[in-house]
Amino acid sequence: MMARVITLENVTRRYGSFTAVDRVSFTAKPGLVTGFLGPNGAGKSTSMRIMVGLTSADEGRALIGGHAYADIPNPSRHVGVLLDASAQHAGRTGREILRLSADTMGVGKERVEAMLALVGLDGVEAKRRVRNYSLGMRQRLGIANALLGDPSVLVLDEPVNGLDPAGIHWMRGLLRSFAAGGGTVLLSSHLLHEVEMIADEMVLIGRGRIVAQGSKAELLQTKGTYVKPLETGALAQALAAAGIAALPSGDGAFRAEADPVDVGRAAAAAGVVLVELRPAEGAGLEEMFLQLTADDAREPLQTSAPQAPTATPGAPR
Numbered sequence: 001m002m003a004r005v006i007t008l009e010n011v012t013r014r015y016g017s018f019t020a021v022d023r024v025s026f027t028a029k030p031g032l033v034t035g036f037l038g039p040n041g042a043g044k045s046t047s048m049r050i051m052v053g054l055t056s057a058d059e060g061r062a063l064i065g066g067h068a069y070a071d072i073p074n075p076s077r078h079v080g081v082l083l084d085a086s087a088q089h090a091g092r093t094g095r096e097i098l099r100l101s102a103d104t105m106g107v108g109k110e111r112v113e114a115m116l117a118l119v120g121l122d123g124v125e126a127k128r129r130v131r132n133y134s135l136g137m138r139q140r141l142g143i144a145n146a147l148l149g150d151p152s153v154l155v156l157d158e159p160v161n162g163l164d165p166a167g168i169h170w171m172r173g174l175l176r177s178f179a180a181g182g183g184t185v186l187l188s189s190h191l192l193h194e195v196e197m198i199a200d201e202m203v204l205i206g207r208g209r210i211v212a213q214g215s216k217a218e219l220l221q222t223k224g225t226y227v228k229p230l231e232t233g234a235l236a237q238a239l240a241a242a243g244i245a246a247l248p249s250g251d252g253a254f255r256a257e258a259d260p261v262d263v264g265r266a267a268a269a270a271g272v273v274l275v276e277l278r279p280a281e282g283a284g285l286e287e288m289f290l291q292l293t294a295d296d297a298r299e300p301l302q303t304s305a306p307q308a309p310t311a312t313p314g315a316p317r
């Protein structure tokens, strides 16, 4: 039985002068659901395509169970892949698509029926052409296809896209039980709360770079300070002068990377009046993510923006 860890080591992919994936390293371990989170265009799909050998890396390598995907014999029996749920053959029915896959993998017809039932596409849906499926139904079919070969690893690009809340809940149960059975799950999303609901571990990517990784608990916990001044600019200066990193937290407030005492001292030293000062609540991940998203919405020429945090709490190295 092959070990089931997904490992990326310094994976880099360029398109011309643009670096879509920049020295990305992380692991996704058996028994856990790992969420690969980042705004649109962050490099999630490119990284996942590299993992399953559909795109080549310019540098670094991606291994599954210690092997490059391309070197795994009959890979669908080990690694279930869902990359683009809309790419399935529109003119065929759900059942036909799975039967074709099953033939390629050497899997029996019973498994097709079992997977259709598992994803709730048995009955009339199995006989409908995929062009008439909703996005949620395509995702379910894509999951059925990924599970068809009874793999021990799942690589799923935006599997929750298009699912309604009940669908997300269902997906969560499915992926959690897969992981509980010792499987490895890596799923990408650009929606923080969806990943938060499903994943145990999170890897945050922005502009091709990993900006944070760790367990959900580690990433959600913040050790910083929420501080709201009377005058935003004055506090920003006071914190900068004291060498305390801070991110805007909306409404003129900041989340500062220091204890409340030190933030209070820095403000007092500069004569800045505070209207609120308290330990930050578990919004660190959310702020990091908003920051990433905001960075991407920004004009590339603007350089005075605060940098996205590069902390990697709980990172293995």
Ligand SMILES: Nc1ncnc2c1ncn2[C@@H]1O[C@H](COP(=O)(O)OP(=O)(O)OP(=O)(O)O)[C@@H](O)[C@H]1O
Pocket: 015, 020, 038, 039, 040, 041, 042, 043, 044, 045, 046, 047, 190
């Ligand atoms: N074949 C390609 N040629 C040129 N640029 C590409 C190619 N594939 C991806 N890119 C660029 O690489 C960057 C990362 O794209 P990627 O699809 O990996 O992001 P993503 O995180 O999956 O985003 P989304 O959430 O929108 O799917 C984007 O800027 C994209 O335009």
